[in-house]
Amino acid sequence: MKSSPPSDSEQLHMVLRYELLKYLRGQRLFGILIITAFIAWLMLALPLLLGRGYSSDVRTFPSTFLNFVSILIVLSATFFGSDAIVSEFQQRTGYALFPSPIRRRIILLGKYVASALSSLLAVSLYYAIIIVSSQAIYGTLLDELVLSYYLAVVYMLSILAFAFLLSSVMKGTTGSAVLTFFLFQMILPIIDVVLNSADIDPWFSVTHAGGIISSILTMPRAMLGPGRPMQTTGAAVGIPYPLYIPEVLSSLIVMINYFAITLLAAIYVFERREL
């Protein structure tokens, strides 16, 4: 029986299907959707349960929601990206998969697309809840909210690509998951704050660029055009310091660069990694 292996794109589709099956059977997809729905429910229910009601400002309501988007994206990257590659080595499943007639880059890309689709589902669900709630409560839909969604998708793609790079480099699944979560949720944001306090614009940081997802609603129009990033004054432990606010265009460029560079680096490392 001599059959030729399918094309790269067909094989990518196969890897994607079986990776999605992994998320479904492993309850990961279900888990992230439950977390998303629960957080959205908390955001909606807490003001009412505390008897404070919703803000009268049409921008304040969704901007509160948007503060959680970056956490949701980091959680998705941890759930779907952090062990995607490293598990093939640590759990020795690569011994069965790698001697198959399929290029390693196709395995990685298939897994990446599966993780991107799963994360997109969670992010889209969250935005759908924000949009429907905003419409129901205020009867209006802000353009910036839609723009925020697109930016969130680009941010998600860049964080996932970075998570895949970490997964290609790391030795163990636990270490990879912990590093992915803490890097994007703590380490890089702390570096952003330190750079801000030293009056250095962290425009090159992906987590700083990701701040645009929520800041676009609180400081909208001023940031849409090119020019110097807005600078305001923040306060940490009572000490005022300059706070650089990202702008749309530069943030988009930074996120796209992170996506492209880290994904290519992940492919480079994975193709050379030995089992």
Place this chain on the structure above:
Amino acid sequence: MTKNLKKVYNSFVALDNLNLKVEGGVCLGFLGPNGAGKTTTIKILTTLIKPTSGKAYLNGIDVTSDPKAALSDVGAVVETPEFYPYLTPNEMLSYQGELRGMSSNEISERSRKVLDEVKLTEWADKPIGSFSRGMKQRMALAQALLHDPAILILDEPTSGLDPRGMHEVREIIKTLKEKGKTVFMSSHLLSEVQEVCDTVALLDRGRLIVCDKIENLSKISPVKKIEVRALVAPTDSQLDDICRFRGVRNVKQTSSQVLLIEFEGDEDSMAELHDSLLELGLKMTSFKPTGTDLESMYLEIIAESVR
């Protein structure tokens, strides 16, 4: 085929300019002590690792420059692989079959056949996560056989199997050989290699020491070992007499009633030795050659290589 294949880990040379050619339809046993470079060679052939220098070819295609084409007609079992625990054997075979371009009919027909061959039919729809090591080894063999490849690369294929499983796997390999498949298998079990393979390649410290048909290699070491058990311990004078018998090279008394005789000679000479021992008054309870011809050859060559 490998051409000046070299693999260096830091300063350790795992493979040292290995040149090996396996003709189509040959069942080759790949032997060598631990760390000789057997698994390294197999990992390079199956693209799990890259050579430091040199080339490896499967079906004439370079595995490093075009792994997809090189592996398209190859089935491999490397170490004891793990499988996605959430998939069943049928699903795993389906995944592998799809990646190899098999139609759904072919996949379903071949899956049924190979799962039957490796005795996993009743587990076909159970998650692999619950399988024992031996069952995973059978599963590995099933996925290697799925597309009926022309070349099989098997790294210790009976590892982790019970005696019955080992016998079944050996029978499968013999059938493949009869079908004219090329089998390249590493093993520590010399008796297994002697039973299944027709050619042997012996590797030591990354170098190919010898590659020839088993019948030719058996001639390298004419010395056989014969274990003799007696009802009563032999006397010193009897031992001296045994040492003087024709063909006897050495006699070791491993316990009071057991002798290990190193003997050089053909079957007739061996029968003569048997009669001489009886004439000597040794009350023998057993007289049996130990180890295989291949084992004697292996030990001899490896000992020479170390010297």
